Amino acid sequence: EAQVTQNPRYLITVTGKKLTVTCSQNMNHEYMSWYRQDPGLGLRQIYYSMNVEVTDKGDVPEGYKVSRKEKRNFPLILESPSPNQTSLYFCASRSRGLANYGYTFGSGTRLTVV
């Protein structure tokens, strides 16, 4: 089944403890992206990648890092999480080309930083 898989689904952590949220897609998509969803603010893009070793900032990149060493994986790294990073995070992927413009989203990771 074609899908974007995120792990973990739920995570509670403490301020300052480094964490990684994994994202993997099995559709051979070139583009991958991370979004955070907050009540009243909708979804905002954190980082995106157009291919292996090609990443760039989205609208809200502060406090996050990403890497794209393999085409299928796009982990989101919080090196020193803070409570304002408590949010619902979504990974998404799509292939190049107009016909495939819409992103496919993962099921989300709910992160709580205390």
Added chain:
Amino acid sequence: AQSVTQPDIHITVSEGASLELRCNYSYGATPYLFWYVQSPGQGLQLLLKYFSGDTLVQGIKGFEAEFKRSQSSFNLRKPSVHWSDAAEYFCAVGAGQAGTALIFGKGTTLSVSS
């Protein structure tokens, strides 16, 4: 700057009644427009998309949307709502380098009454 406005935060419709969710966008060029649905605890599922051509687009689950350039709108419609349609709906416009980003509206929550 690109933006998407969904004027209605919450809408309640009776089961079997028709539905229209409003979406207005601000974008300089020809927009690529999307509607996504998010059921509780789930990721986002693409309902339909508009790139060009016929301004009335059909999507999954019996939804359709009409692009009106003169009104900068892309409203989502369904002739007869089912209880399972209760969810949050997001309108989005494609943006960024090579369409790497989606700019989302803040969403409309649909409740269905029996």
